[in-house]
Amino acid sequence: MQGIFVTIPIFLIGLVLILYFVPLGLWIQSGVSIGWGKIGMIKLVIMRIRKIPPRLITDGIINLHRAGLDFVTSEELETHFLAGGNVANVVDALIAxxxxxxxxxxxTATAIDLAGRDVKEAVQTSVYPKVIDCPADGKVSAVAKDGIELKAKARVTVRTNIDQLVGGATDETIIARVGQGIVSAIGSSETYKTVLENPDDISRAVLSKGLDSGTAYAILSIDIADVDVGKNVGADLETDQAEADKKVAQAKAEGRRAMAVAAEQEMKARVQEMRAKVIEAEAEVPKAMAHAFREGNLGIMDYYRMQNIQSDTGMRQSISDMDEKENKGDSPEES
Structure with a gap:
């Protein structure tokens, strides 16, 4: 009895290990679905040993063969799995x-998958084109030749280009190129009214530039979803230029005024210098008169005559000053 109790657990453990390494159910499923011998028992055991999910490979081969794609072998799917690829996505993409x-x-499908792209989504986009908003947020701002700013938003319908999916540019490049084309088209317009009247002209101009070159998409259409009128950029620039010119003129005028003030101060300094020289010369007159008295070149009568002349000159100057004051006092009453 004790031998039976020991044998049964060992037998059960061995059976579980055998069923784990020998997926009998998958072997029967593959044989019934695609025929016996396509996926052998030994191959399933080897998958388990190599840590490859046998069900993933078996389901993929069954789906491919049932869809008529029997050129794909289980070894190829195993290799793709070991390379880090998404086997289920590749299988679904090939069938779709x-x-x-x-x-x-x-x-091509495995190369796209290993490049980090969703190959299944790429095939779906080829069947059902997707729409890319340009720009993703906000609007593209551009200025027409008349200086009026326009803000536009476009919707780009694209389809996946399978041949250029590996190494081709993605959505960001499409958005950037379309935005650049919109700016160029609006900037080439004579007036903003032309753009508002015929927004299709922008679509045709942008679409004719071949913006999908080198990208993973083929552009089917570019539609202008919305166009808004912004500010008058030309007028703002002219106003700013006028303000700048005004400041330059003011600076030049201030420079000329400063030069005039400096010249005036210089002239005042020269006047003071001349007055100092006159006073200095007047101070020499008494000395010269004293010297003339000592030398006998100036007599007493000559001195008195000179004093009389000075007194007469001073009196006349006083009378002249009084007349000027009276004239200034009478002028307001006369007016």
């Missing part, structure tokens, strides 16, 4: 592309 008559081989 075949049903949609899109040319997509296994090598």
């Amino acid at each position: 592309a075949d049903k949609a008559n899109i040319e997509l081989n296994y090598k």
